[in-house]
Amino acid sequence: MDIELIAPAEALRRQRQGALIVDVRESHERATGFAEGALGIARGELEADPRAALPDLDADVLLICQSGRRSLQAAEALATMGYRRLASVEGGTTRWIDEGLPIARAEGDLDFYDRYSRHLRLPEVGEAGQRRLQSARIAMVGAGGLGSPAAFYLAAAGVGTIVLADDDVVDRSNLQRQILHTEDRIGVPKVESARIALSALNPTVSIETFPERITAANVERLIEGADVVIDGADNFPVRYLLNDACVKLGKPLVYGAVHRFEGQVSVFDAGRQRGHAPCYRCLFPEPPPPEAAPNCAEAGVLGVLPGVIGLLQATEAIKLILGAGEPLTGRLLHFDAMGMRFRETRLPADPDCPVCAAGREFPGYIDYAKFCAA
Incomplete structure (x- = not known):
């Protein structure tokens, strides 16, 4: 049986005369928009049990996908099962939208489907994953070199709540690498400057500020309720406090550090995987003396380096929330900017x-x- 190929406008005309349009794309693809009035059922599901959705073999069925290829294949499969009135929409949903024909979206906030449309197209994310990001809470220590790129991309990705801890204010020397801040916010607390920048990028994200120096007295208050903790600190005492609190409370810790032209990233998840995954102390049992580990103000740092490391930290945090891919748990990733290795x-x-x-x-x-001060 030869399958009839029809233009989107013809499909719309026939739909209005009683034909049924069936969108055979996956649910994460349909989330970004589909032909108005179409029945959404993935091709595999449709072919496995067509009678569940299409009990009448003589119904006028118009199949549509993204470009027209899958819908044609689905129509050919249905024809072998006895369906007699089948057509495939040429150019699919892409052409349907380009021609300005009426579309619908999944129930929910229009901003959600527009803003995260590229995530929604990824099977590894999809609407369910994006909703997990939307309900996630990430605690970040440091709104500086590492925290700036990490927070920017986490906010852009739609992480629902970002808690930013930093007790410093914006200084002109920060602007070479701390991209959350601007010239006109010199002297402003970093957490407030960060809140302004992140809210302008994505007003749907809640930014909670924590303008305190991290101590044993407040570290648990910072990370309680967090799904992931990001270490963007610039000193060893805070790194150890964060590590120990994350082990105690069972929080995954995304570690990042930079020095001159080199950086490193890892995920420490010992709190949830005792005896199997390492913590920060497994790597550095004790902090080195100050002369062995000078900070950025003393040793300098290539301005783009924290951007690379911060983005890797954001990537790991998103993977942890989604439960996708292989996190850096038990692995330390080193980056050499000068050798690009x-x-x-x-x-x-x-x-x-x-x-x-x-x-x-x-x-x-x-x-x-x-x-450390001794």
Whole structure:
């Protein structure tokens, strides 16, 4: 049986005369828009049990997909099952929309489907994944070099709530790399400057500010309720506090660090995977003395380097929320900007780690501030 090929306008005319349009794309594809009045049922599901959706073999059925290829294949399959009045819409939904024919969208906020349309087209994200991002809460320490690109892309991706912790104010020397901030916000608290920038990018995201220096007294208050914690700190005492709190409360920690022309990223998830996944202390049991690890103000840093590392941190955070891909748990990714090379180091869990070893009780927070200043 030869399948009739029809233009979108003809499909609309026949639909108004009683024909049924069936959109055979996947649900994440239909979420971005479909021919008004069309029945949405994925091709595989339709071909597996066509009678469930199309009980009448003599019904006038017009099949549509994105471009016309899948709908033709579906029509050919239905023809072998006894359906007699079939047509495929040439050019599919793409041509339907280009010709200005009426479309509908899945129930919900129009901004949601427009803003995240490229995510919705990805089977690994789709509407369900985007809704997970929308309901997620991420706590970030640092609204500076690493926090700026990470927060920008997490807000753009639609993470529902971002909690930003930083007790510093914007300085002109920050502007070389801390892209959340601008010249006219010099002297403004960084968390407020970040809130302004992120809200302008995506007003649907809730930005909660935490303008406090992280201590043992407030670290749990910062990360409680968070699905993922991002470490954009610039000092060792805060890194250890974050690590220990994440182990205690069972939060995945996305670590990032930069130095001059090099950076590194990892995911520490020992709180949820005791004895299997390492924590930050498994990598660095104790902080180095200050002279062995100068900060950016002392050693300098290539301005674009925190952008690369911060974006990798945002990528890992999104993957963790979606439950997609392979996170950097148990792996340390090194980046050399001058050589433009990545290399990976495996990180096993330390069976003697004082914080994350299986069966070990939480030892309490250690104040490394005095140690580092000694």
